[in-house]
Each structure stands twice: as C-alpha cells, then as structure tokens.
Amino acid sequence: MDVRLCPGMGPVLEKFRDVQRIAVLRGGGLGDLIYTYPALNALKTAYPQATVTLLGTPVHAAVATATDGPVDDVELLPVARGVHDGPRNGERFDDDAEDVAAEEAFFKAMQARKFDLALQMHGGGRFSNPFLLRLGARHTAGTRTKDAEPLERNLDYIYYQNEPERWLEVAGLAGAPAVVAPPLFPKPEHQRNIVGLRDPQRSSLVVVHPGATDPRRRWPASYFAEAAAGLAADGAQVLIVGDRSEKALAQEVAELAVRALPAASRQAVTSVAGELDIGDLAALLAEASVMLASDSGPRHLAQALGTPTVGIFWVGNAINAGPRGRSMHRVHMSWLTRCPRCGADITQVGWTAPHCGHDDTLIRGIAVADVVQDVLDLTATSLLLRGK
Incomplete structure (x- = not known):
C-alpha cells in the first residue's frame, strides 16, 4: 500500500479504486458540520468524479443548500442513539425516541445508493461505527475508541484533538491529503x-x-x-x-x-x-x-x-x-x-x-x-x- 505523510497530520493512505459515490456521517449542529468542511474539500479534490453525500441533520441540509461548497446532497439521519438524538428525558436519551421503522427505511434507501466509500466523522464510533457499517459501502474509514466496532481503516479517537484536523486525518485514511480550500460562498x-x-x-x-x-x-x-x-x-x-x-x-x-x-x-x-x-x-x-x-x-x-x-x-x-x-x-x-x-x-x-x-x-x-x-x-x- 502506498503511504505518504501529510505535514502536521497523519498518514495519507492509498486511494480506493473506482470511487463514484462517497457518504460522510456527521450528526450534530452547525459547528459540528463546519468542522468537517476541510476534510470534505480534501475528499472532493482527491475524488473529483465522485459525489459527496452528507448524512446529517436539517441545519446541515440548510447550510449545504444556501452555500457553494463540497457537499453535493444531504440525506437526513433518522433518530438513532449516539448518532442523531431525538427528544430527551432530562439529560438522558429517551430510548422510545428511536423509530426502528424509520431506521430500517433509511438503511434500505442508503444501501440502494451503493456507496463506494463511507466515512465516519461523528465521535468515537461506539454508536456511529455500527450505524455506518449498515450502509453497506464497499469501503469504510473513520475514528474508533477501543470499545468501538472497527472499520476497514481506523483512526484512534482521543477526545482532545482539534476537530477539523481530526477529520482531515480521516480523509487521509481514504487517500485524500489536506488542501487549501476556498471559503464558503453564500x-x-x-x-x-x-x-x-x-x-x-x-x-x-x-x-x-x-x-x-x-x-x-x-x-x-x-x-x-x-x-x-x-x-x-x-x-x-x-x-x-x-x-x-x-x-x-x-x-x-x-x-x-x-x-x-x-x-x-x-x-x-x-x-x-x-x-x-x-x-x-x-x-x-x-x-x-x-x-x-x-x-x-x-x-x-x-x-x-x-x-x-x-x-x-x-x-x-x-x-x-x-x-x-x-x-x-x-x-x-x-x-x-x-x-x-x-x-x-x-x-x-x-x-x-x-x-x-x-x-x-x-x-x-x-x-x-x-x-x-x-x-x-x-x-x-x-x-x-x-x-x-
């Protein structure tokens, strides 16, 4: 495997072949999305023929629609523990918020899209890695704590790390070196x-x-x-x-x-x-x-x-x-x-x-x-x- 080092970042591994459809999992709010944009631009540069689909939240869809950036389309996440929280009971996730039927429909639709590459950019992977694997993509990469299910290519998740750089390292696992990206434009x-x-x-x-x-x-x-x-x-x-x-x-x-x-x-x-x-x-x-x-x-x-x-x-x-x-x-x-x-x-x-x-x-x-x-x-x- 061809391995390069991106200065100040992690290794840039060999690119995956024949990648036409990329999915990126990222829940959370506005800032959580913006953290991933340097990595999304890197992926878009490394795989110029591929579409980048963000699996995200309504505010993510609104940003992608309102600006010119690296996201081609957004698929809204179903309510799922540790990935996209639904209603809360105090500070505790309400298990009843999970809609199993909605999840099944989501995964059926995503599997039909036949993603070539799926990247997990949402936390340490305890919940998000099993979620990502259910997409059925040919290749996977992302972050992982010791108790999380492994992906094909993994980056150890340590909480205290600059978030944009963390996701650039994940992009590097997929063969995408960091690039100087243009600013977003409304x-x-x-x-x-x-x-x-x-x-x-x-x-x-x-x-x-x-x-x-x-x-x-x-x-x-x-x-x-x-x-x-x-x-x-x-x-x-x-x-x-x-x-x-x-x-x-x-x-x-x-x-x-x-x-x-x-x-x-x-x-x-x-x-x-x-x-x-x-x-x-x-x-x-x-x-x-x-x-x-x-x-x-x-x-x-x-x-x-x-x-x-x-x-x-x-x-x-x-x-x-x-x-x-x-x-x-x-x-x-x-x-x-x-x-x-x-x-x-x-x-x-x-x-x-x-x-x-x-x-x-x-x-x-x-x-x-x-x-x-x-x-x-x-x-x-x-x-x-x-x-x-």
Whole structure:
C-alpha cells in the first residue's frame, strides 16, 4: 500500500479504486458540520468524479443548500442513539425516541445508493461505527475508541484533538491529503436578502453572537453589551444574531448596549436574532468586517466564510474547536479547570464523563477591553483586505 505523510497530520493512505459515490456521517449542529468542511474539500479534490453525500441533520441540509461548497446532497439521519438524538428525558436519551421503522427505511434507501466509500466523522464510533457499517459501502474509514466496532481503516479517537484536523486525518485514511480550500460562498439570493440590514453611515459591520448550546461556553450578556457599546462608539454598526431560542438573550445584550450609548449612536446596535434563516445568516457573516462570539456554530460558520473572528473560549474547547491562525482570528481563553460552583473537575469531558449539573459560565474573567481591542485591530485588517 502506498503511504505518504501529510505535514502536521497523519498518514495519507492509498486511494480506493473506482470511487463514484462517497457518504460522510456527521450528526450534530452547525459547528459540528463546519468542522468537517476541510476534510470534505480534501475528499472532493482527491475524488473529483465522485459525489459527496452528507448524512446529517436539517441545519446541515440548510447550510449545504444556501452555500457553494463540497457537499453535493444531504440525506437526513433518522433518530438513532449516539448518532442523531431525538427528544430527551432530562439529560438522558429517551430510548422510545428511536423509530426502528424509520431506521430500517433509511438503511434500505442508503444501501440502494451503493456507496463506494463511507466515512465516519461523528465521535468515537461506539454508536456511529455500527450505524455506518449498515450502509453497506464497499469501503469504510473513520475514528474508533477501543470499545468501538472497527472499520476497514481506523483512526484512534482521543477526545482532545482539534476537530477539523481530526477529520482531515480521516480523509487521509481514504487517500485524500489536506488542501487549501476556498471559503464558503453564500448563494446570491441570500446576499440580496441582507442588503437592507447594512448601515452605510457606519464605518464597519460587527456581527455579535452571544449564544452557545452549552451555557458554560457563554460570555455574560453584560460583557457582550459593554463590548457592543464600545464598538458602536468607535463607529461600528453592531448586529446581534441568534436563532429563535436566543431572541431574549440577544435583545438583552442590545438593550444593555443601547443604554450605555449617547442618543446619537443608539441606532448602531440592534438585534436581528430569530429573523434570519441560515442562508441569510451566512450572507450577513460574509459581509461583516469581524464577528465577535462565544464558541458557537455561527462563529465557525463565519470562519468558513473567510470572515475574521474574535472568539471567547474555555481552554478545553479552544483545543478542540479554536482556529489555528491568528492573523484573521483571535482567541480569548479561560483556563478554569474546575466548576466555579462545586469545584468538580471539568476537564474530564467527552462521551462518557458526567456533568456536575451546574451551568455557570466558565469564561467570566475575560476582559472586555482586550476583546474590543482585538475586534478593532481585525476590523482595520478586514477593511484593508477588502479595499475599503
């Protein structure tokens, strides 16, 4: 077998022959999808004649439809334990949520597509590897913990690893070396939809996302508001984004920021949370000078679109999800290793580690002034790159 080494990554094994149809398994949310895009671009380059089908979730389908990228089509996953969670009973997966008939129909349809190659890019494989094998693909590759069923080609799953690089290593198992991929590009109709949001009287556009799926990853609303007010006072337009569940949080940030501003600048900070679909959000982020956010899906989307970002991270999340470069992206990081309320060790994370039950933010101590300065520095870089 031909084996090459990709600098900074793992081995690039020999390509599989006669690959026309590739399936990639990836559940989860927006950020989970964006982690895989470097690997998907690598696969598309290595197998230019093949179609790449993402086995994903509704938000993944929305992103693929709204942007030009490496995904040719999306098949929605059925509810399946450890792959695509359904309704939950508290913190415990509800076994009754699994629809056996829907799973059987899904696998029957996928087997009929006769995939040549299926890649598992969803965790350590305890649940996702058996799921992938049921597709009936000729070849398989992916990550694997010691207790997971093996695939044809396997990468040991260690929790603390940069996620995009992890999936690039999996692509390498399939013979696809890392490539410099172009940024995502929003479809024209979404670019048209956001034209009216831009205030041409303001010197720059900063998009702020104060939310995160895990409350512990959220910078406090008052900190975001102070930053938004400081940026607006410096001449920026600040638009606060989020999904429908984050409308109240976004509105709180906007109202706190507006109170801190003189009357002449109060129109510079507004919330559009809950008003944009994923394609419009992508178009807005592509237009932004800089994005300021906690570790969240929209921040990862902004990075994939080529927009500079300032991210607020807990140290463990920075290892797994933080951007590598610093010319276009800045990371502010909390080094807490224990729960602020009960003192429980919070570094033991992953698929099986228990949650102490407290959702206190882990990133309260990051100074607003330092964050604002990084946004201003990247704004100057962004405007220079765009010729403004």
